[in-house]
Amino acid sequence: MLELRLLRQEKARIIKGLHKRAGYENIEKLIDEIIETDDERKTAQSQNDLILSQINSISKEVGEFMKSGKKSEAESLKLKVAELKNENKQFDDRLRLAQEKLESILIQLPNVPHESVPNGKTPEDNEIYKAWSGELPVLGPEALPHWELAKKYKVFDMELGVKISGSGFILYRQNGARLQRALINFFLDEAGAAGYEEIQAPLLVNGDSARGTGQLPDKEGQMYYVEKDDLYLIPTAEVPVTNIYRDVILKEMELPIKLTGYTPCFRREAGSYGAHVKGLNRVHQFDKIEIVRIEHPDNSYTALMDMLTHVEGLLQKLELPYRILRLCGGDMGFASALTFDFEVWSAAQQRWLEVSSVSNFETFQTNRMKLRIKTDSGEIKLAHTLNGSALALARIVASILENHQTENGIRLPKALVPYFGKEILA
């Protein structure tokens, strides 16, 4: 949620930034409406406080009269309070109305794109921040897409996933199950070595948590919801992990906070279909190792670059061709100020697959979840949050299968061999 304070102070910058997003070309009127509503809120608040103050002091007088036995004086003051309360009602209503209106408008506004975010509406407008400098692997005519390789080498079984749950659910077996476990351990070890504390978080979260990181109300339909217990299945570890610090005021010296967590991620992906969702490209449940950081506002962009380096290192160790995109305004997530996507080349499908998304949310999440810093000088301000996938497994598995296929089986990248226990998956 955008900070009201900034909307007032840096209105021009915010409007300019929002213009980069699709559907926010005419945002000026709404911003003005917010400011007007906030003015109304302040007026009502002041009036309300003034009357309450009078009631408080009269109530004290009533107490004194009662003590000294002056009953009639007390009674007349009581009438006065009743009057004031009546008068106060209108300000109270105005205040509540203004607050509700503010909240409902603000919650609909996305984050302001960082100045470096390119203009653009669609994924084609994303900027290639770092292109793949090497050769893309050239596969022979006998090369198979990952869903065929999966059958050949007993990696996963789509039909069983359908039988047990439904379409979009994958059952990994033998080689695949082991590869999953190897990747999870590899990614967690790498994150640990980079200074991230490992977290095992709940996979179901309450509405406050989903709101804190911005999944509610923006993406309500994308989460699985357990109605009976009023809980949501997490779409990413970002939700439970970041919410550890909901409603917390951190001391400056406690920063930065670096956390990592492995969780399955659940996404309804309602309305997705077609060739692009085949195999592991888009599934309802996949495994992901997430890295989350809470940073001082002055350091958050340095931290973002550091996260980029970490993710890049993982892809290099997996010996996969990758590229990095800086997302354009139209393709960025609702809560993000700046996002870099990592894409891995899928050799058999001849297309790039997104395997990581690394974002700085600045104060967008922390404003919602009241995650603040108390500086050494005693000032309280919102922290910055960042997160990124490091990495998402399903597509990495697809990519390893396709890019590293040989006549004898799937060659495992060196870094994974100790985790998998063999050099060739066959």
Next chain:
RNA sequence: GGUGAGGUGGGUGAGUGGCUGAAACCAACGGUUUGCUAAACCGUCGUACUCCGAAAGGGGUACCGAGGGUUCGAAUCCCUCCCUCACCGCCA
């Protein structure tokens, strides 16, 4: 799931209608003292909104799990919900 107890500031915990935004202690922070450490002593030590002020600072309002109610006045009384703890039941 059943029964009982309870939810107060970073922690322990006092407070049963007005003098309590909240005692006391601990922790933390600043200082005095000190060869160093420790101890002792002094001081500071909630958040949000808002008004005045250039600022320093000062004033007001709200908040004692959440929401509602009673009352001139609620941390304190009543109702609903949530949560925690203990015991029982069930169970990986």
